[in-house]
Amino acid sequence: MTTASQDHDPEPDIEELAARQQQIVTRRQLHGAGIDDMHMYRQTRRGRWQRVLPATYALVSGTLTDEQQRIAAALYVGRSAQITGLAALHWYGFRYSPKADRMRLLVPHTARRASAGHVVVCRALSLDEYARDGGLYRICSPARAVVDACRELRDLRTVRSVMAEAIQRDFTDLPTLDGEVVRAGRSRTALVRQAFREVLHGVRSSPEAELRVCLAASRELLEIVWNPRLLGPDGSRLPTPDGYLADAAIALEVDSQEFHLAPADWRRTMDRHNELSRYGVLVLHFPPSQIRREPERVRHLVEDAYRSRRGYGATCQVLVGGPSSTENDKKGPFLAPPQQPGRRSIR
Structure with a gap:
């Protein structure tokens, strides 16, 4: 058993415990293995161990993992x-x-x-x-x-x-x-x-939230549905844009460079654009950087497009089934959380 007069490595019983705890042990556990405070002090002074927290040691040197x-x-x-x-x-x-x-x-x-x-x-x-x-x-x-x-x-x-x-x-x-x-x-x-x-309200990313704030300042734009569930004339599911102005059949997309570095991602975006376009939907793309740096220009672009297409949504036959539950999950409608008995919702 290790004592203050000895300077050997810990006994097998503490080594087994340390292995289970990824080389992290407490002072009490060390005492239980017969290792006294002087031995802990010497090992720490020599850099073999380190005191991570009060009465808590790492039996290794170097930076600890998460x-x-x-x-x-x-x-x-x-x-x-x-x-x-x-x-x-x-x-x-x-x-x-x-x-x-x-x-x-x-x-x-x-x-x-x-x-x-x-x-x-x-x-x-x-x-x-x-x-x-x-x-x-x-x-x-x-x-x-x-x-x-x-x-x-x-x-x-x-x-x-x-x-x-x-x-x-x-x-x-x-x-x-x-x-x-x-x-x-x-x-x-x-x-x-x-x-x-x-x-x-259907926003599913920080850039989308910034676009929502940007367009909320407009006095011309009617209600924008975020991450809507769009249906074609035959009831088939269409790609879900980030935002949609149903009255003018305008889809809003926030396109981050992070999601378009690979050719497959770019093709997927083009397929979504083309699928909406063939039903008469105008797709407007905005990078997050533009929304943050030029919010007024973004708002004016959407307003100009809305003025030129106002009422077109009634003829393109694209139906809005309600916001999707998530951006990636396009399977069903967005369901607002029900009120729980005895709890006050922040809505």
Whole structure:
């Protein structure tokens, strides 16, 4: 058994435990293996180990992985704690979530553990009952993590992107997300509520939301349906544009360069354009950069097209069946979340 007078590697029992925990162990676990504080001190001084958090060690040197950081946080705070916010979104694989330097963990309101290192302890009156098991730690459900993450953010564009991705990629649904926004109350949720209202109206990306804001300033344009379900004269399903002015049969597309780098993506866009055009729909394409830099020009272009085609939608025989549930899922109509008994919707 290792003592303060010895300077050997840890005993096999702690090595097995460390392997299961990706080389992250607590001071109590080391003591249980017979390793005293002096040995921990010497190993840390020599750079063989590192103290990640109070009473929490990594038995390796170098930069820790994200998984090791999560395990260390859970061992420090307690395995009943729940990782939430941006760190949880990173675990789920959100593409548009920024990387956070610190990791937020929910703990019961009565817990006494303090924030330290890369860990931010967030006391909550109630933990997430739908949290998922990550093995050595707990991860909040996507809806709870999205709302908590967006409350950390101060950029509306990023909040829009995160919330839209949550719905677009089926991480959660509108009623569940609505419930989490209501649960969060009025504390740091102004941007969250604005982005959720946009998603509720059919917007499925941050550039779409910016286009919606841009065109909302127009006094000429009638109602624009976002991500509509379009049907041909025979009832066949047509491609879903980002926005649609039914009175003038004008489709609005936000075309990001990110989605058109491959030839197959470009051909897919052209096929969508041609399919709508053969039914008499005018397709207007706008890159996100133009919407942000020249909103007035974008608005005037749409208004000019609308004036020249007003009333044409009645003759092209393209039917609007309602907004689609997501941008990628073109299978059915958009369903507004029902009111849940005893809960106040933010709509």
